[in-house]
Amino acid sequence: MPIEVIMPKVDMDMVSGTFAVWHIAEGALVEKGAALFDIETDKSAMEVESPATGHLHHISASPGQVVAVGTAVGWIYAAGEVVGAAPSTNPHPAEAETSGSAAPVPASDAGLPSRSGSDAVGIRATPLARRLAREAGIALEKIAGSGPHGRIQRADIEAVQNLAAAVKADAAPTPAPVFVTPAQADAAPATAPTGPVLESLRKIYAGREFEEVALDGMRKIIAARLTEAKSTIPHFYLRRDIQLDALMAFRAQLNNSVGARGIKLSINDFIIKACALALQDNPDCNAVWAGDRVLKMKASDVAVAVAIEGGLFTPVLRDAEFKSLSKLSAEMKDLAARARARKLALHEYQGGSFAISNLGMMGIDNFDAIISPPHASILAVGAGVRKPVCDATGEIVVATIMSVTLSVDHRVIDGALGAQFLTSIKTYLESPMNLVA
Amino acid sequence: MNVQTTPPRILSYSEALREAMAIALETDPRVILMGEDIGVYGGAFQVTGDLIDRFGPDRVMDTPISELGGAGVAVGAALTGLRPIFEFQFSDFATLAMEQIVNQAAKMRYMLGGEASVPLVFRMPSGSGTGAAAQHSQSFEAWFGHVPGLKVVQPSTPHDAKGLLLAALADPDPVIVFEHKLLYKMKGEVPEGYYTVPIGKAAIRRAGTDVTIVATAIMVHRALEAAEKLAAEGIEAEVIDLRSVRPIDGATIIASVRKTGKLLCVFEGVRTLGVGAEISALIAESEAFDYLDAPIMRLGGAEAPIPYNPDLERAAVPQTDKIEIAARRLVRGQV
């Protein structure tokens, strides 16, 4: 059997790619792993490797053509294999689409003339996903599958439904969601090429001992997303020192009284709560960037970065402004544990308008974090350090100081607004009674 | 209500089988045991044990090393009114008796238009893991399961070993009982007295929501081990002990797959054209199809005879780690 060469899904919200150029001619020999053709996605151009060694036949894509993910664009025949007519294949090329519209579509505008039944036959989707889509009136054609070969799974349908529910209130157009499912993280096909090609690097380091580590899916996703965030979001940075002594005393007192219930509040729990309240106090900062508009959120949904082996997740604590410290603490503990086990559900790490990244426990004094789109800001938290400070009366005293940096998306939040938000956070943390008042 | 509780009675798998045979010999004069070295030797795996002392050589009959003839004698005896339990020393030796099992025992009722009955039990110690290599380690469930007229069961616990053997004996048609050799020493709770486990009914050994693992014989225990490891990661596997290969309990599997959306079949026989293929097809053809959220996966025996070298032998059939990895990949949508 010849091996199918398909238009790969190289980005999580990709449903089709623009074919750029073949590197191998019809009938020519190609090695497995060698560059076979280039495609242009919404975000970058990239090279696609040959899935097998053999001769390339039945080329069916030409430069500039828009090809649906999963569609065969050629076939690789093993040595000696008889080349007949092109094998039949399911997917068909998508109609040409303008860029930027490849995102999942909420159920509300997918119930149009129901095409999901008969027309969806060429789409890779699990039987369950097909059934759920059918029942919800969602057109499979407009959904990007997160499974192998772009297969649409239950999680993909549910993501569309969640998204639809989330944006319903604002009736706003849907932004491209930024999330990574565990499946995507492990199965992402590739990332945008960066830097010198591998061969030249190998030359540079020839003679030096090194080990080549292939990127896993999560690493590829992180690389792609953060490259995009750091290079497209106009970041600016606001720093402040926060004096923690009152908070630490308050925390000790609280832990004394709730300790019997098995609760131990961490500094981080207080920071989450402070940020949630600060977002309520500064509603213009509680927003996400949506391309041609801004979505102002009502609740304080605070994302918290959790390091896991081989990457990170940012689970979201929803409605954090209403939750007690002990509830936030328990929730955080659970989310972190399940993040490490890669057992988070999609809805648990999707959404939010703001994130916290805390490297204080690693002894880092301060750092600048990269915003995780579509959030408008992220708070980088350093370690609490005992150091001499000048108190209100001019006396030099020793205090516990925590340095924080707020990274802000200037498209959403301007400097003064950001400063006001950061001050609110500081105020809550330095007058901790207000956190429970 | 005053319920009197007694501590559970623990027997090994082979003791449970022996107890079933003893009950049958005691209560039904038509029952005889036949097989090679099942008498004074007590059976190659000591399953018949001391039964010859209790019931005598006329009812616990050592046969010559004549698998074809012995099986045929059992068929003839069953056809004319006895209830023989015929032990093959190893299931592999049943190949010598295929004629009598497949052409005669299985088809007699049908060929004779329902005018005859062959109530006969073939016991077959089977499976790998004992270092006995290619001709003493095979798993033929699918072979025999392919033959209309035969019923095929694979008890995985001492409780089921006794209950399924007694059910097989009560059945008016020939039943093949595959006994995994690695299970003979396994201990478990076994009720006293007579009871049967219904043929054709699977058992849910562990409830779960994320993936259905259908397993047979020793694989049930490996699947349960894998499920415990997965549970530590928050993955809840439902483990179904198939128990009967023919007839297959489709309803239980279908209901489970409708719940989990994912199916992993684990069995020791060679994967190609095996039990897993049958279960996969059953699901693909059932209403559970519309609930599948991932391709069906099968783990089965390698495309090779069972090898001698212990590492190779392990590699030739599914082990716990393989089951764990496969189930995790299924749940994570990596398949």
Add this chain to the structure above:
Amino acid sequence: MTTLAKTETDNRPFAIKQFTPEALRAALKKMYLIRRFEEGAEDSYTRGLIHGTMHLSIGQEASAVATCMELSDDDKITSTHRGHGHCIAKGADVGRMFAEFFGKETGYCHGRGGSMHIADVTKGNLGANGIVGGGLPIAVGSALTSKRLGKSDVTICFFGDGANNEGAFHEALNMASIWKLPVIFVCENNKYGMSTSTERSTAVANIADRAVAYSMPGVTVDGNDFSAVAEALHIAIARARAGEGPSLVENLTYRWRGHSKSDRNRYRTKEEIEDWMSRDPIERFRAELITHGILDDASAAALLTAAEADVAAGIEFAKASPAPHVDDVTRYVHAEAAE
């Protein structure tokens, strides 16, 4: 039983002395019935009323009927693919046999078995068998049941010369002997296993010689001599009923027709076939009965006419019988729960 000893004053054949005139006439009638049944089956096959194939035993009637002379319905037989004669000899109704051949629901196997699996369990016929040697161990099992349950019945195991080279033959004879079971192995040696002669296939001159290896009596008789067969079986059955174990009886005979309907007789000569046809076992038996005053030409003709009437009626019954419903294709695979 004292009939074994031949007295000086009575040189009549064994059968004439052993059986009543009624029994002997009934035996001739059965031989006619077998002959006419098989001719009727052959004719029906030619007319397309029977599909598949069949193995005719025309020329072997004495072996079948004489072997079963002393059997009651409690005694068992296992039969072979060439089993029509055994079935009739054991008392089957030719109407239900034709119905089976015609694939009808009224047939002995409800149309599921056909010629090759014809059986009548109620008469002790455990069935013909499509596998050469298939019935041998089954017969031993049947005899084991008799012994274990303390019954006096015996099992006759019919098999052909071809089966004597199957492993099942040797395993079965050995087990029957070590357990002293009431079974009589009756080899109908018609000289050919399909096309291969016993000279070319079998290391011993007589198949009965094999008995020595299993410590049982073995005797070779003229299978077309009704009385010789009956006498050999009489001795063997008496031994079996006395608990002394099995015997092997070899009936030398000949099938006039080919192995099956597709046989073109390339392996034997016209002269050989005609030579055997000139020693027709039915004609020999009829002459013997007339010689000894058991019947005359007219009563023999009446027996033949009656057999022909039975066959004609049987074919009519079969033709008029209903076919099984195709929805019942899986019926009888397993016992029916509510039967």
